[in-house]
Structures are given as C-alpha cells and as structure tokens.
Amino acid sequence: MDILDINIILYSAAFGLMLIGIGGIVISNHLIRIIFGIALLEAGANLLLLLSTYHEGASAPIIVDGSVPAMMADPVPQALVLTAIVIGVGILALALSLAIRVQRAYGTLDMREVRLKLEQEISENAGIEMPSSSHAPAVTTANSAAAQQESGS
Amino acid sequence: MNLLVLMIALPLLTAFLLSSINRISTLAARWIGPLVLLATAVIGLSVWPQLGAAPLALQWGGFQAPLGITLYADQFALLFALAMTIGTLLLWPRSAENQLRSSSLALLLAGTGSGLALSGDLFNIYVFYELMTVVSYGLIAGRGTSGSFASTLRYLVISGFGAALALAGIALVYQATGTLNLAQLAQLAPEKLNNLQGFAAFVLMLIGFGVKAELFPVNMWVPEVYATASSRVSALLAGVVSKLALLIIMRLLILVFHQPEALTVLLVLGILGVASGELAAWRARDLNRMLAFSSIGQLGVMFIALSIPGNAGIFAALAVMVHHLFLKPSMFLLAERWGGSIEKLAGAARTSPIAAALFVLLALSLIGVPPLPGFWAKLLVIMPMLALDQPLYYLAVFVMLAAASLEANYLFRVVMKLYDKQPAATSHKVHATADLATALFLGGGLIAAVFMLVPLADRLDSIAAQATDVSTYIQTVAPQQLQSGRVQ
Numbered sequence: 001m002d003i004l005d006i007n008i009i010l011y012s013a014a015f016g017l018m019l020i021g022i023g024g025i026v027i028s029n030h031l032i033r034i035i036f037g038i039a040l041l042e043a044g045a046n047l048l049l050l051l052s053t054y055h056e057g058a059s060a061p062i063i064v065d066g067s068v069p070a071m072m073a074d075p076v077p078q079a080l081v082l083t084a085i086v087i088g089v090g091i092l093a094l095a096l097s098l099a100i101r102v103q104r105a106y107g108t109l110d111m112r113e114v115r116l117k118l119e120q121e122i123s124e125n126a127g128i129e130m131p132s133s134s135h136a137p138a139v140t141t142a143n144s145a146a147a148q149q150e151s152g153s
Numbered sequence: 154m155n156l157l158v159l160m161i162a163l164p165l166l167t168a169f170l171l172s173s174i175n176r177i178s179t180l181a182a183r184w185i186g187p188l189v190l191l192a193t194a195v196i197g198l199s200v201w202p203q204l205g206a207a208p209l210a211l212q213w214g215g216f217q218a219p220l221g222i223t224l225y226a227d228q229f230a231l232l233f234a235l236a237m238t239i240g241t242l243l244l245w246p247r248s249a250e251n252q253l254r255s256s257s258l259a260l261l262l263a264g265t266g267s268g269l270a271l272s273g274d275l276f277n278i279y280v281f282y283e284l285m286t287v288v289s290y291g292l293i294a295g296r297g298t299s300g301s302f303a304s305t306l307r308y309l310v311i312s313g314f315g316a317a318l319a320l321a322g323i324a325l326v327y328q329a330t331g332t333l334n335l336a337q338l339a340q341l342a343p344e345k346l347n348n349l350q351g352f353a354a355f356v357l358m359l360i361g362f363g364v365k366a367e368l369f370p371v372n373m374w375v376p377e378v379y380a381t382a383s384s385r386v387s388a389l390l391a392g393v394v395s396k397l398a399l400l401i402i403m404r405l406l407i408l409v410f411h412q413p414e415a416l417t418v419l420l421v422l423g424i425l426g427v428a429s430g431e432l433a434a435w436r437a438r439d440l441n442r443m444l445a446f447s448s449i450g451q452l453g454v455m456f457i458a459l460s461i462p463g464n465a466g467i468f469a470a471l472a473v474m475v476h477h478l479f480l481k482p483s484m485f486l487l488a489e490r491w492g493g494s495i496e497k498l499a500g501a502a503r504t505s506p507i508a509a510a511l512f513v514l515l516a517l518s519l520i521g522v523p524p525l526p527g528f529w530a531k532l533l534v535i536m537p538m539l540a541l542d543q544p545l546y547y548l549a550v551f552v553m554l555a556a557a558s559l560e561a562n563y564l565f566r567v568v569m570k571l572y573d574k575q576p577a578a579t580s581h582k583v584h585a586t587a588d589l590a591t592a593l594f595l596g597g598g599l600i601a602a603v604f605m606l607v608p609l610a611d612r613l614d615s616i617a618a619q620a621t622d623v624s625t626y627i628q629t630v631a632p633q634q635l636q637s638g639r640v641q
Binding site (some may be wrong): 041076087093123 | 496
C-alpha cells in the first residue's frame, strides 16, 4: 500500500508539472512566463523519465565488498535525465538571451505584440501593407509611446 | 561500416576546430568546411552499393546492443544522411559577415543530421534531434535582424514544447519496455506497446518530432521563420531538415507502433495540414510566405502517404519526399532575389529568363503535371488510397486534388506576373550566379528523373522494402536477450 501511494504522488507530480508548464505556454502572453513554462514542462518530462523505473528503497547499482544489494535502481534513466537536463539548461539560456534581443528590438516582452510587430516587419520588408485589422494601429501607437517613455527615462 | 561514423564525426570535429584554424589561416578556414563535407559525401557514396545487399549495424565502443548505442545504416537512412551532407554543401551559407560562425553551424547541422538519420537508439535520436534544433536556431538568428530574433524565439517556444513532449513519450516507452534500442523495441512492441500507453507515447513523439516536420498543429513557426531567415537556410530547413524529422516518424511507425489508430491520427493531421497549408498559401501575397505555406501542404501529403498501411505507404512517402528534396530548395533559391511582394515581380522574366523558365518547370512539377516527377509521386499516394476503399481515404484524395487546383491557381498567379508585359516600376535584381546554378542543378535533377522513371521507381521500391523489413533490422542489430527493465 505504501509503494502504491508514493507512486501515485510521484506520477501526479510529474504530470502536474507538465500540465502547469503547458498551461503556462498556452495561456500566458509574457515571454518570460512562457520560457518558465517550458522549463516546468521539461522538469515534468524529466521526472517522468526518472520514474519510469523507480523502485522505493532500491539502492545505487554499485557492488561494495562483493555483497549484492537486494534491489538496485536502473541507472539508465538517470543517465538519460542528466543529458536531458543539460540540453534543457542550454536551451533555457538561449531562450532568455533571445528574449533580451527581442526586448531591445521591439521594446516589449508581450507575445501578442511581438507577433504583431514581427508580422509588420515581414510585410514591410516584403513591400506589402498590413491587412487592416481594427485593433492593430491602436496597439502599435501604445507600444511606440511605451517604448519612447522607456528610452526617455 | 566504421567509415560511416566519419559522416557524423568529421563535420562535428571540423565545426569545433574551425575558429582555431581561422587563427592560423583564414583561407584554410574558408575552404575546409566544404572540403570536409565533400569527403563525407564520398565516404557515404562509397558505402552505398554495399548496403544494397545487407544493412549494417555498428555498436559504439564495442558494447553490444541493447546496452551499447547502436548505429543502423540501410539505404533508407544513408539516403537522407547523404541528402543532409550534399544539401548543406550545395546550400553552403554565403554571407560576408559572420562567415566563420555560419560555416561552423552548417557543419554542425550536417553532422547532427547524419547522426539523426543513422541512429538506432531512441534516446540518441532525441539528443541528435535537439542538437539539430539548436543549430537551426543559430542559423536562423544568424541574420541578425530584429525579425530573425523574434521568429527564432517563437520557433524556440514551439520546439521546446515539442521536445519536452517527445521526452515524455520516450519515458512512457521506457516504462513499458525497459529499453530504448529500436531493434529490441521492435521485438517487444507487439507485446508491450500495443495498448493505450503505447498509443499515448506515439502521439507525444509524433507531436514532438512533428514540430520540425511541419505537422499541422505545431507549424505556426514555418511562415515566420522562412520569411525572416536567409533563403539558403530556409531551403535547408524546408528541403532537408523536415525530411529527417519525417524519417524518424517513419522508423517509429515501421518498427515500434503498429496500432491502426496511429495511422488514423496521421491521416487526419495530414489532411488538415494539406488543407490549411494550401489555403494559406493561396492567400499569401509575398513569395517567401507562399512557399512556406505550400511546404506545409506538401509535408501534409507525406503524412497522408505514411498513413497508408504496409509497403505501399512507405514507398509513396519516400517518392514524395525525394521529389520535394529537389524541388523546394530550388524554389527557395529563386526566391532569394524575388522575395517580397508578388506585385513587384511583374516583368521579371525579361531580366532573368532562365530563372523564370526554371520557376515554371518547378511550379508544373509541384502541381503534378505529367510527365514531371511530381505527377508520379502524387499518383503513388492516390492509387493505394483509392484501393483501400474507406471514406477517410476518399476524403484525403479529394483534399489532395482540390489542393492541386489551389496550387495551380496561386503558382500561375506568380508565373503570370513574371511574364507580365508591363514591368514594375522598380528594376529587378538578377540572381547571383551560385544561387541560380544550384537551383538549375536541382531542377535538372527533376528533368533527368523524367527519363529514368522506371529504374528510379525500382530503386525507391527496393529502398522502401529494405526499410520496412523489421526482421532484418532485428537480426542485423541482434540485441542480446537481457533481463529487460527492472534489475531486481
């Protein structure tokens, strides 16, 4: 019964972390929150990988003094998770540095505004005017005003 | 076989040594990258005939499967490893500034792409896939414009989401089977993965690896990235890298996941991809984004082809993939100087007649006008679907035919502009010789294919047959029977 309980808790933690991460990516509009969402999603996936062969009370698979432990943990997922964590950290750093460049270029970290400005930049470079949408100009002027304020202060 | 390791190791090694070499000699640094890729391609081609008889497996460091990491090479894998190497060589980045950085990244892309194609281990595939993704971020953002940073970041968010889902899928597979070696998975799958958990793992990995293969719900990055990255990078991503992601999905389908529901998911997502991609391309008003959306549509056709059960599906998908491999990079190279609004292209055929003629040829093949290869590739997809006689497959055929007429409509809109009598006010830029030569080389490949249709189809059929031969895969890798999973 004990083992069942701890497994339920651990698995719900893994899936919970993944759900929170996905929620953060889908619902949030702030770039930093979205990046944190990715980090949480990755943490959940890593935990799931680690849990795939988890045994309560198992010891590390190292034989000391010739005595074999009763139950040993599978070392493969641990090695895999280590690799996945390293990759995740690298991508997180890259994402944050890109966010800095985007903030400098567009003066905003709001995903909707970034998307709108990106759309505008592509259309401008292509030499076609933006398809008119009712709220687009309003947002743009608000942004440029905010950007001016920021550079002014 | 040991030579094949060099296809991965040589480009990676050169990429990391490049900045040191640059300190000694700038000239050497400029030429060593293409030379190494050329050598790699020659190595791959020299192994090619040998693989026709029997595929090869290599255990890294002599550790036997499933404990060691396996490389598996059949003609199917080598075809795409070669496509990656030769594609990078043809589309070698040519920017004046940051030449060193983009050369290193291109070499890394070639090395990781070959590694991805040749891997026989699920976690190794994940690592190479992630490496390839990070390299492509660097290549896209390497242009240094604010737009390229923003599109890279948006691409990174979707990719990071996909990669984490793929990792979760891998965790589910490991939980059920206790192994990640594809050969051992192929042995255990019918018994242990033919259930809901296996299906969930497939869907998670499909979405994860589908990000790069421009799968329907996770392809929002495609138009933004292809419109902001340089044309050579777009050509590489759309032409070659997307096929490698598709190759992984094909391997998983052949070896591990045999549920009929998996095929239905592929079919539905493929149909949605074709419909949404072609409609968006029809609405697009600039050439780069039109090509980006149409590439979503063509990748959708490949997913539809994969959903056909049995050998015919793999054969059809392979034919569409090889056709697209030649066609799309060529089109993106033409868009290098013709990028921007289609209106501005009016009368461009007068300044660059060869490029305009090539565009017409590519457009005809893309639509599927006989006797061009595009027609035969689409025919290979449609014929087995009609034979299946199921409503969803009829719908797919209908969507594909409707998409072909949409393609004809928007591509001929461009062609009409190119041959417009009244030239636009602004003068047209002439293509750089290297771009046009590469595009002509790829287009020439399509014309050559028309005259070699039968031997080419036979060759593709034998490659597909070798790829779908699960028992040979298992025997070649020969994983030892370990007490799987939990060591008690």
